[in-house]
Amino acid sequence: MRYDYLVVGAGLYGAVFAYEAKKKGKTCLVVEKRNHIAGNIYCEDISDIHVHKYGAHIFHTSDKKIWDYVNQFAEFNNYINSPIARYKDELYNLPFNMNTFSKMWGITTPKEAQDIIASQIADLHITEPKNLEEQALSLVGRDVYEKLIKGYTEKQWGRDCKDLPSFIIKRLPLRFIYDNNYFNDRYQGIPIGGYTKIVEKLLEGIEVRLNTNYLEHRQELDALADKIIYTGMIDQFYDYKLGVLEYRSVRFETEELPIENYQGNAVVNYTEREVPYTRIIEHKHFEFGKQPTTIISREYSSEWKKGDEPYYPVNNDKNNALYEEYKALADKEQRVIFGGRLGGYKYYDMDKVIAAALEMCEEELN
16 A cells, blocks of 8 residues: 555654644554654553653643644643752752742742842852853852752753753743742643543554554655655664764653652652752652552653663754754755654654644645
């Protein structure tokens, strides 16, 4: 059989394209190297808990069109992301808000908090931040930086904050109100029943081949379709011939515990450098679970190497310049369209993935 499109990758971007293409009467074959669909938003059911296998995903958007689109495929609960930061035995609310400042300094009013932060910034005399440490200090002062930013960031990037470029932290929002909602977006929640169900509905009636590595069978798969939607790593597509794009990777240690409630919150960040993991996710709290046991995942950030799962692109000047070289090659392709987080070497929130896929569908299918 011949198809109109070969979609490489059964994640959100590829699934949205396949769904829209099917609506237009096009035929698609979706190939996926993993043994499951849904990419990094895949949820695995363990003891009736939907475990976010590749890290926590909280859907949030201010785009009503995208919110309405995704609600075709799932009903969302009213989960609000309100992470806790743990520094030694001290617990702080995130994002930085009056609850954070009240706990840190024993104060009660916005003016007291603003005065303390302004005084700490003034004492540092940083005019032109040369690195991430100086950038962060010039935005939030010493106390917030030392307890809640420094250790976490160094674990996340595997480097001392003095060795990281300042652009990584362009801004650090400070809220002088008592509000623990991490996102400012109008719409937020977790799909009831997990994310995998969304992708299952997107791919309904479309042929999907799992455990199929496109790059290992490129010639025979390319022969099956007129055009290819490629959502894998752009540098790997070209066999890294211009160089290797850098990523950060994440390793998860997941365990089921014979207790009902481990940490009382879905997300707890560990901001000390000495604690090896960056955070612990307790999955049941995303869906207000009442199961008799609980499942937690510790997250360890690591340097990516070939063969690892790539998570966060390292979008510094060097990598962005290399990506532009690969993009110039990609733009010349007659049959291949690159998209998604890996195809575009860009960190995407889920709503932005959907928006980018729909925009590409508009150009390609109309």
